Amino acid sequence: MNTNDRWVLPEGIQELLPVQAEPLEKLRREILDLFHTWGYELVMPPFIEYLGSLLTGTGHDLDLQTFKLTDQLTGHMMGLRADMTPQVARIEAHHLKREQPVRLCYLGTVLRTRPDGYGGSRSPLQLGAELYGHGGIESDVEIILLMRDVLAAAGIKDFHLDLGHVGIFRGLAQQAGLTESQEAVLFNALQRKARAEIDEFLEQVAMPADVKTMLASLMELNGSSTVLERARTLLANANDNVLQSLENLQTIATSINKKLPSLPLHFDLAELRGYQYQTGIVFAAYVSGYGQEIVRGGRYDDIGKVFGRARPATGFSADLKTLMALGAERDYQPAGIFSPDPDDSGLQNTIESLRKAGERVICALPGQHGSAKEMGCDRELVEKKGKWEVVKIN
Numbered sequence: 001m002n003t004n005d006r007w008v009l010p011e012g013i014q015e016l017l018p019v020q021a022e023p024l025e026k027l028r029r030e031i032l033d034l035f036h037t038w039g040y041e042l043v044m045p046p047f048i049e050y051l052g053s054l055l056t057g058t059g060h061d062l063d064l065q066t067f068k069l070t071d072q073l074t075g076h077m078m079g080l081r082a083d084m085t086p087q088v089a090r091i092e093a094h095h096l097k098r099e100q101p102v103r104l105c106y107l108g109t110v111l112r113t114r115p116d117g118y119g120g121s122r123s124p125l126q127l128g129a130e131l132y133g134h135g136g137i138e139s140d141v142e143i144i145l146l147m148r149d150v151l152a153a154a155g156i157k158d159f160h161l162d163l164g165h166v167g168i169f170r171g172l173a174q175q176a177g178l179t180e181s182q183e184a185v186l187f188n189a190l191q192r193k194a195r196a197e198i199d200e201f202l203e204q205v206a207m208p209a210d211v212k213t214m215l216a217s218l219m220e221l222n223g224s225s226t227v228l229e230r231a232r233t234l235l236a237n238a239n240d241n242v243l244q245s246l247e248n249l250q251t252i253a254t255s256i257n258k259k260l261p262s263l264p265l266h267f268d269l270a271e272l273r274g275y276q277y278q279t280g281i282v283f284a285a286y287v288s289g290y291g292q293e294i295v296r297g298g299r300y301d302d303i304g305k306v307f308g309r310a311r312p313a314t315g316f317s318a319d320l321k322t323l324m325a326l327g328a329e330r331d332y333q334p335a336g337i338f339s340p341d342p343d344d345s346g347l348q349n350t351i352e353s354l355r356k357a358g359e360r361v362i363c364a365l366p367g368q369h370g371s372a373k374e375m376g377c378d379r380e381l382v383e384k385k386g387k388w389e390v391v392k393i394n
Contacts, residue, residue: 024320041105127150163249168242177207294322336379
């Protein structure tokens with residue numbers, strides 16, 4: 001690297017200056033406090049761990065997103081986490097081993113080989129909440145309500161929720177008798193909304209005619225709540241797994257409508273984000289003017305199985321930096337109190353008392369440049385009749 005370019009960061013890697021870092025840290029604390037009020041306990045998984053554990057049960061996509069390196073102590077492959085969800089599942093299954101429902105939350109940096117979308121970050125500050133041990137729709141709805149509160153904390157109130165259910169496609173693929181490789185091909189085409197490829201695939205693969213028609217209809221089943229009514233008609237000949245998944249999606253949507261009547265709901269039965277490990281409802285939040293999801297989540301009941309404990313699980317995750325950028329503007333106002341060099345015991349005691357009360361006190365250094373205002377202070381400590389008082393700077 002040229003010596004003149006040593007300040008350049010890798011593509012998709014950002015650093016935050018005080019004007020961004022201070023407001024972001026305040027939002028981080030607010031959201032962690034919010035999780036606490038809902039009963040979600042904080043966990044802090046390691047930034048690096050063995051690859052076999054890190055990628056277990058997550059599918060090929062996360063493998064491609066993970067930076068890998070060799071442990072110099074053991075020779076084993078290790079990975080830098082690209083998603084904290086599998087780590088939290090390991091903690092819940094292997095360490096906690098509770099019988100009651102367990103609510104966990106997390107917030108930390110993840111590192112990815114590729115950004116999500118054009119101009120995206122490769123080092124998101126991932127936040128998330130997971131609810132283990134309950135398979136009913138009530139836990140799915142709770143997670144969505146908590147997600148709504150997280151967005152509100154960031155100042156994002158106008159968003160719409162995109163809902164789907166992986167059980168619908170999975171059940172139809174089973175009914176069609178698709179092999180694992182055939183299912184993967186059709187899945188990839190559906191994600192890209194590649195109508196021509198889907199039609200060509202369905203033409204070439206032998207399956208019952210009614211199943212072929214139902215798989216083709218998934219591309220059209222997106223839009224408002226009327227989608228579910230159309231789906232019940234178009235998928236009437238589907239197996240029980242498909243019909244139960246459709247009923248599950250309808251019940252959850254009805255509950256959300258009841259609790260959040262003003263929240264716009266959008267349905268897309270061909271949307272299969274997280275298909276490799278999701279087992280039920282999938283959802284994402286979108287805001288106008290931003291082409292990517294800002295929150296994603298869903299149900300993934302089997303993710304803890306490989307760690308010895310397959311309990312029901314549902315949750316969501318988001319990038320705190322994205323929420324900060326899209327939310328209400330937060331001014332950086334580093335107000336504080338400027339103090340002379342504290343060589344006086346009375347002054348030192350005053351400074352300590354102010355800091356214990358939460359005040360920001362900056363002490364002058366001998367020979368320094370810059371005034372109190374230039375150092376971000378709006379007040380200063382002044383001695384009056386032997387006592388130190390806080391005085392506003394004009």
